[in-house]
Amino acid sequence: xxxxxxxxxxxxxxxxxxxxxxxxxxxxxxxxxxxxxxxxxxxxxxxxxxxxxxxxxxxxxxxxxxxxxxxxxxxxxxxxxxxxxxxxxxxxxxxxxxxxxxxxxxxxxxxxxxxxxxxxxxxxxxxxxxxxxxxxxxxxxxxxxxxxxxxxxxxxxxxxxxxxxxxxxxxxxxxxxxxxxxxxxxxxxxxxxxxxxxxxxxxxxxxxxxxxxxxxxxxxxxxxxxxxxxxxxxxxxxxxxxxxxxxxxxxxxxxxxxxxxxxxxxxxxxxxxxxxxxxxxxxxxxxxxxxxxxxxxxxxxxxxxxxxxxxxxxxxxxxxxxxxxxxxxxxxxxxxxxxxxxxxxx
Amino acid sequence: xxxxxxxxxxxxxxxxxxxxxxxxxxxxxxxxxxxxxxxxxxxxxxxxxxxxxxxxxxxxxxxxxxxxxxxxxxxxxxxxxxxxxxxxxxxxxxxxxxxxxxxxxxxxxxxxxxxxxxxxxxxxxxxxxxxxxxxxxxxxxxxxxxxxxxxxxxxxxxxxxxxxxxxxxxxxxxxxxxxxxxxxxxxxxxxxxxxxxxxxxxxxxxxxxxxxxxxxxxxxxxxxxxxxxxxxxxxxxxxxxxxxxxxxxxxxxxxxxxxxxxxxxxxxxxxxxxxxxxxxxxxxxxxxxxxxxxxxxxxxxxxxxxxxxxxxxxxxxxxxxxxxxxxxxxxxxxxxxxxxxxxxxx
DNA sequence: GCACACAAATGAAATGTTTCAAGACGGATT
DNA sequence: AATCCGTCTTGAAACATTTCATTTGTGTGC
Numbered sequence: 001x002x003x004x005x006x007x008x009x010x011x012x013x014x015x016x017x018x019x020x021x022x023x024x025x026x027x028x029x030x031x032x033x034x035x036x037x038x039x040x041x042x043x044x045x046x047x048x049x050x051x052x053x054x055x056x057x058x059x060x061x062x063x064x065x066x067x068x069x070x071x072x073x074x075x076x077x078x079x080x081x082x083x084x085x086x087x088x089x090x091x092x093x094x095x096x097x098x099x100x101x102x103x104x105x106x107x108x109x110x111x112x113x114x115x116x117x118x119x120x121x122x123x124x125x126x127x128x129x130x131x132x133x134x135x136x137x138x139x140x141x142x143x144x145x146x147x148x149x150x151x152x153x154x155x156x157x158x159x160x161x162x163x164x165x166x167x168x169x170x171x172x173x174x175x176x177x178x179x180x181x182x183x184x185x186x187x188x189x190x191x192x193x194x195x196x197x198x199x200x201x202x203x204x205x206x207x208x209x210x211x212x213x214x215x216x217x218x219x220x221x222x223x224x225x226x227x228x229x230x231x232x233x234x235x236x237x238x239x240x241x242x243x244x245x246x247x248x249x250x251x252x253x254x255x256x257x258x259x260x261x262x263x264x265x266x267x268x269x270x271x272x273x274x275x276x277x278x279x280x281x282x283x284x285x286x287x288x289x290x291x292x293x294x295x296x297x298x299x300x301x302x303x304x305x306x307x308x309x310x311x312x313x314x315x316x317x318x319x320x321x322x323x324x325x326x327x328x329x330x331x332x333x334x335x336x337x338x339x340x341x342x343x344x345x346x
Numbered sequence: 347x348x349x350x351x352x353x354x355x356x357x358x359x360x361x362x363x364x365x366x367x368x369x370x371x372x373x374x375x376x377x378x379x380x381x382x383x384x385x386x387x388x389x390x391x392x393x394x395x396x397x398x399x400x401x402x403x404x405x406x407x408x409x410x411x412x413x414x415x416x417x418x419x420x421x422x423x424x425x426x427x428x429x430x431x432x433x434x435x436x437x438x439x440x441x442x443x444x445x446x447x448x449x450x451x452x453x454x455x456x457x458x459x460x461x462x463x464x465x466x467x468x469x470x471x472x473x474x475x476x477x478x479x480x481x482x483x484x485x486x487x488x489x490x491x492x493x494x495x496x497x498x499x500x501x502x503x504x505x506x507x508x509x510x511x512x513x514x515x516x517x518x519x520x521x522x523x524x525x526x527x528x529x530x531x532x533x534x535x536x537x538x539x540x541x542x543x544x545x546x547x548x549x550x551x552x553x554x555x556x557x558x559x560x561x562x563x564x565x566x567x568x569x570x571x572x573x574x575x576x577x578x579x580x581x582x583x584x585x586x587x588x589x590x591x592x593x594x595x596x597x598x599x600x601x602x603x604x605x606x607x608x609x610x611x612x613x614x615x616x617x618x619x620x621x622x623x624x625x626x627x628x629x630x631x632x633x634x635x636x637x638x639x640x641x642x643x644x645x646x647x648x649x650x651x652x653x654x655x656x657x658x659x660x661x662x663x664x665x666x667x668x669x670x671x672x673x674x675x676x677x678x679x680x681x682x683x684x685x686x687x688x689x690x691x692x
Numbered sequence: 693g694c695a696c697a698c699a700a701a702t703g704a705a706a707t708g709t710t711t712c713a714a715g716a717c718g719g720a721t722t
Numbered sequence: 723a724a725t726c727c728g729t730c731t732t733g734a735a736a737c738a739t740t741t742c743a744t745t746t747g748t749g750t751g752c
Binding site: 008051053054055056057058060061064066076077079082085086089098100101103116117119120121122143144145229233258259261262265284285287288289290291292 | 397399400401403404406407410412422423428431432435444446447462465466467468489490575579607608631635638
Binding site: 020022023027039058063 | 729730731732733734736737738739
């Protein structure tokens with residue numbers, strides 16, 4: 001029960017007890033190599049004995065910025081972003097930094113709130129998947145001199161780093177695979193088409209069609225309200241109403257695909273027997289579905305990691321002449337049961 | 347491009363420009379009602395114009411503690427904990443606090459690291475699901491006078507608050523349901539039996555057996571290595587090797603259940619036709635499985651919320667005579683297709 | 693015109709670190 | 723003995739805020 005009474009023990013108390021100056025205690029903590037061994041040991045012992053813990057806020061005050069990077073994602077309920085967070089956290093810890101993970105839940109208001117919070121905390125930088133397609137929130141944020149890196153979004157102008165995945169290519173991979181399985185028509189289940197992701201994946205699908213000489217009309221588009229399982233279920237129901245019944249479905253993310261799968265299953269439609277299904281993201285639950293889902297894998301962990309690394313590079317020591325960079329990672333098709341041995345459509 | 351050159355604008359700059367003292371600026375920000383309206387407006391205008399943002403670290407330094415509560419969970423890949431986090435975040439924001447979510451990944455080392463980090467940050471308090479069953483990490487943490495609340499764990503001695511769910515009751519709910527469906531034997535797929543959760547749910551299941559006059563031997567126990575889908579798949583394979591084939595399976599969490607479901611599906615075993623399956627937690631993916639899972643719902647959001655509220659109460663203004671409290675929430679059985687109309691076993 | 697009350701504004705102290713120029717100490721070189 | 727050098731150590735300044743005991747200002751009642 002040390003410290004229950006009285007105030008917190010500070011560097012001064014340690015200095016007094018160890019019979020040295022505060023500067024020396026600070027050196028023991030931050031640059032032990034420049035303190036004589038005997039002194040160092042003595043101070044260390046006192047630190048232990050008193051249970052001294054450095055106060056980060058004072059440290060930050062002096063340093064002018066914190067040792068935290070912020071990660072602002074669209075949807076923590078989506079395992080994809082959890083994976084991104086893991087990657088960012090890994091890179092941050094290697095650099096001795098902490099990560100503050102926040103969920104904008106796609107709300108502009110929440111996003112703005114959090115950006116304000118980050119500014120007050122003088123975070124080292126922000127990794128962000130903007131909810132704000134127009135960029136107004138971020139525009140205001142620039143004033144604070146806090147660098148940010150876009151995650152899972154390409155940024156047109158070169159005023160920030162970005163890490164994204166080639167979504168057009170991802171769509172193409174899915175399209176080629178389905179066409180190679182003999183399908184001549186594909187239903188594309190997307191989320192809101194404002195999202196660049198949804199646009200790009202569609203474009204990629206159409207590119208695959210073009211490659212194989214299929215007309216754009218071979219794509220039937222169902223636009224779901226949100227990128228979640230419930231919306232996927234709805235989309236699945238709508239899909240079942242189409243006649244003749246589609247034989248191939250490509251979903252803009254795995255949550256939608258799981259919803260569609262459920263709807264198909266409930267209607268007694270066999271996957272992949274009657275309908276082939278491709279998802280996107282390759283979250284763990286895609287592989288874990290009753291019928292393991294074929295999915296376009298996004299390197300989520302690597303994306304989070306790369307984004308954090310870019311930020312650390314930008315805010316590091318010799319970061320005078322930092323050039324913003326765009327990293328585009330490549331997706332990968334993971335074939336599983338949900339597109340295995342489909343019955344070619346006429 | 348304000349502030350790109352020169353240093354950060356502080357309260358002093360605002361004071362100078364507005365022709366008032368720093369104390370007044372501080373008052374405008376923190377207790378606007380004690381500043382004359384005209385002054386207030388003038389200061390506000392300058393704040394806007396200069397883009398002043400309060401520096402949290404200085405504020406904290408003065409206050410002695412931060413405005414952040416930490417949440418340390420076992421597994422962020424488990425949607426259950428994501429939901430807990432959401433609940434905690436909600437309560438925290440209502441109190442004007444931030445939440446720092448961290449993932450111990452069940453590693454004692456990570457847990458210790460994070461606790462150290464929290465101490466340095468002088469967090470307001472910690473909500474924790476200890477990875478450390480023995481409590482050594484937390485024992486050391488007590489020295490820092492940082493209060494904590496146990497989440498999803500009951501604490502025997504009364505030296506901290508806790509919020510948990512009655513796991514024995516949950517096991518009983520599952521057991522009664524399966525017995526009512528005519529099953530006379532149940533396979534219990536658990537995670538590591540050191541975990542109190544796994545013990546309690548088993549105890550609950552046995553209690554249901556006892557109620558109905560079934561012997562304890564009617565329970566076959568499969569202990570999985572971890573509480574995740576892959577382990578569930580393994581458990582499913584082991585389960586299929588049992589002869590005669592079990593007709594009812596109760597899993598200690600939904601991830602395990604999804605793994606089992608997949609294994610059964612791959613083997614062509616019909617759920618619920620041949621085997622009834624009950625999970626635990628009722629994560630979103632349980633309802634979203636191809637065969638929607640019957641599951642024991644834990645009020646995860648409420649749990650996170652209640653925990654944060656307890657902490658806020660403990661660290662609030664009039665918290666002199668705080669009495670530690672234990673809140674035990676009740677689970678609820680959500681019946682879905684995976685246990686519907688099973689074929690009674692002999 | 694004086695005392696008093698009240699509101700509003702002030703300015704200095706305090707918070708716990710890090711950093712850095714300067715000082716102290718010993719030993720080696722002249 | 724004086725000088726220099728290198729290694730350790732020191733002590734004070736700086737960081738940006740909040741708080742609080744004072745001061746200033748203004749109107750009111752006598």
